[in-house]
Amino acid sequence: MxxxxxxxxxxxxxxxxxxxxxxxxxxxxxxxxxxxxxxxxxxxxxxxxxxxxxxxxxxxxxxxxxxxxxxxxxxxxxxxxxxxxxxxxxxxxxxxxxxxxxxxxxxxxxxxxxxxxxxxxxxxxxxxxxxxxxxxxxxxxxxxxxxxxxxxxxxxxxxxxxxxxxxxxxxxxxxxxxxxxxxxxxxxxxxxxxxxxxxxxxxxxxxxxxxxxxxxxxxxxxxxxxxxxxxxxxxxxxxxxxxxxxxxxxxxxxxxxxxxxRSRVIRNHVVHLMEEYLRNHFIDPLLESSYFQEILTGISTRKTDPYTAVEQLVKSFKKEQGNHEN
Ligand SMILES: Nc1nc2c(ncn2[C@@H]2O[C@H](COP(=O)(O)OP(=O)(O)O)[C@@H](O)[C@H]2O)c(=O)[nH]1
Ligand SMILES: [Mg+2]
Missing domain, CATH: 3.40.50.300 (P-loop containing nucleotide triphosphate hydrolases)
Incomplete structure (x- = not known):
């Protein structure tokens, strides 16, 4: 079957x-x-x-x-x-x-x-x-x-x-x-x-x-x-x-x-699926990108700091999403 x-x-x-x-x-x-x-x-x-x-x-x-x-x-x-x-x-x-x-x-x-x-x-x-x-x-x-x-x-x-x-x-x-x-x-x-x-x-x-x-x-x-x-x-x-x-x-x-x-079970299921999606679609590809290497270098050389870098990353994620939707 x-x-x-x-x-x-x-x-x-x-x-x-x-x-x-x-x-x-x-x-x-x-x-x-x-x-x-x-x-x-x-x-x-x-x-x-x-x-x-x-x-x-x-x-x-x-x-x-x-x-x-x-x-x-x-x-x-x-x-x-x-x-x-x-x-x-x-x-x-x-x-x-x-x-x-x-x-x-x-x-x-x-x-x-x-x-x-x-x-x-x-x-x-x-x-x-x-x-x-x-x-x-x-x-x-x-x-x-x-x-x-x-x-x-x-x-x-x-x-x-x-x-x-x-x-x-x-x-x-x-x-x-x-x-x-x-x-x-x-x-x-x-x-x-x-x-x-x-x-x-x-x-x-x-x-x-x-x-x-x-x-x-x-x-x-x-x-x-x-x-x-x-x-x-x-x-x-x-x-x-x-x-x-x-x-x-x-x-x-x-x-x-x-x-x-049934809040507890359903809520957790949705949260886990979101985490999985975010990792697969955003975090993992980012980690493998040369852009991420640039950011790390930027932080090491104090051109930026981790906090600012993450704010900028999230902004660019959002922008990218917006482009996909249009
Ligand atoms: N004396 C006693 N032994 C028990 C009792 N319940 C389980 N056991 C024994 O404890 C051991 C571990 O049991 P198991 O159910 O595999 O534990 P688990 O690792 O928590 O799943 C087994 O040898 C059981 O036979 C109990 O109420 N009294
Ligand atoms: Mg057991």
């Missing part, structure tokens, strides 16, 4: 996989298809899950997904792989680790690289969300490892963000990246079978209370971040986690209705 919007909509896994590869490797060629797919796709609900390696994210995802598909849903998992620039598809560890769900009919798993070739968050992640939405996946779980910017970038892309911690993280948690603390909609304390679990729960509670006080988010309409204790390997706490996710989703849909948009 060949690559087409119809093929994607039919849910054919092979076609979906090929379209995602196209999105990763020949992005520009994929845009007409993405436009077509976007037009009548209901954008899937995006749940992000993040936390240190080994904290049990994949085990949790597997249990959540099994439970969702048992209710008749189609669920996709995007495992973000920070170790490789180009993951080259779904050959990575998480696919194997999630062995329990990888053969399920209504589940699609894909590993992707964190970073695109331009450095920022891999724009193919957003496009993959579009493809999977068009293919009828109602929920997409995005699993990401590591600490730092990668997590926070990806967290911004999700509707609901789950942050996983484990008892042994103990004092380490105190140094939680501020951004991550802010981004967590649900905190999961996994490995609750371990002895330090209740101490860790206390630490988490205190941190969340502190955050609440800082944000003055005492109003009735604000989301109260829950802490859900789980033993992923036993499936314990999964029902409660599912409920917390559903509650956050309801909370979000109310605000989407109020504002008539």
């Amino acid at each position: 060949k690559i087409s919007a119809k093929g994607v909509r039919s849910g054919d896994e092979e076609i979906i996989a090929r379209v995602i590869s196209m999105v990763e490797n020949q992005r520009q060629q994929a845009f007409p298809l993405l436009k077509e797919l976007y037009r009548d796709a209901e954008l899937a609900y995006l749940a992000g899950i993040t936390g240190p390696p080994g904290s049990g994210k994949s085990t949790l995802v597997e249990k959540l997904v099994l439970s969702w598909i048992a209710e008749g849903e189609k669920v996709a998992v995007i495992a973000i792989d920070p170790s490789s620039e180009f993951s080259g598809g779904a050959l990575l560890g998480d696919r194997i680790r999630m062995g329990g769900i990888s053969t399920e009919k209504n589940v699609f798993i894909r590993s992707m690289a964190t970073r695109g070739y331009l450095g920022g968050l891999n724009p193919a992640i957003f496009d993959t969300v579009v493809v999977l939405s068009a293919a009828g996946f109602q929920k997409i779980v995005i699993e990401t490892v590591g600490v730092g910017q990668n997590e926070i970038d990806i967290v911004r892309l999700a509707d609901t963000t789950m942050v996983v911690t484990v008892p042994e993280a103990g004092d380490e948690i105190q140094s939680f990246k501020a951004g991550l603390m802010e981004a967590g909609d649900i905190f999961i304390l996994n490995k609750a079978d371990q002895p330090a679990a209740s101490r860790m729960e206390l630490i988490l509670k205190q941190m969340l209370e502190m955050k609440d006080r800082q944000n003055h988010s005492c109003s009735v309409s604000a989301w109260q971040v829950p802490i859900v204790k789980t033993i992923a390997t036993e499936g314990e706490g999964i029902e409660e986690l599912k409920k917390a996710v559903a509650r956050h989703r309801d909370f979000l849909s109310r605000s989407w209705k109020e504002r008539n948009n």
Whole structure:
């Protein structure tokens, strides 16, 4: 079967996989298809899950997904792989680790690289969300490892963000990246079978209370971040986690209705596409031009300075754009 919007909509896994590869490797060629797919796709609900390696994210995802598909849903998992620039598809560890769900009919798993070739968050992640939405996946779980910017970038892309911690993280948690603390909609304390679990729960509670006080988010309409204790390997706490996710989703849909948009996800998608466009059409060609070399020389010899140079560059970009439009 060949690559087409119809093929994607039919849910054919092979076609979906090929379209995602196209999105990763020949992005520009994929845009007409993405436009077509976007037009009548209901954008899937995006749940992000993040936390240190080994904290049990994949085990949790597997249990959540099994439970969702048992209710008749189609669920996709995007495992973000920070170790490789180009993951080259779904050959990575998480696919194997999630062995329990990888053969399920209504589940699609894909590993992707964190970073695109331009450095920022891999724009193919957003496009993959579009493809999977068009293919009828109602929920997409995005699993990401590591600490730092990668997590926070990806967290911004999700509707609901789950942050996983484990008892042994103990004092380490105190140094939680501020951004991550802010981004967590649900905190999961996994490995609750371990002895330090209740101490860790206390630490988490205190941190969340502190955050609440800082944000003055005492109003009735604000989301109260829950802490859900789980033993992923036993499936314990999964029902409660599912409920917390559903509650956050309801909370979000109310605000989407109020504002008539899904601001976080859509906004980030547009911003990323703009960044990509600007890099491809302006910044990269400029970097390769002799004009840019002249500017650098100009700055070195103090004929100009970086601030003035950038102002002039932006002016000439705008002028160039104006010429194209006329
Ligand atoms: N004791 C215990 N081990 C767990 C629990 N959840 C996951 N594990 C184990 O922790 C290890 C890492 O789990 P994994 O899901 O691959 O973590 P990830 O790297 O965050 O995706 C595996 O050996 C799991 O079996 C739990 O609740 N309790
Ligand atoms: Mg994992």
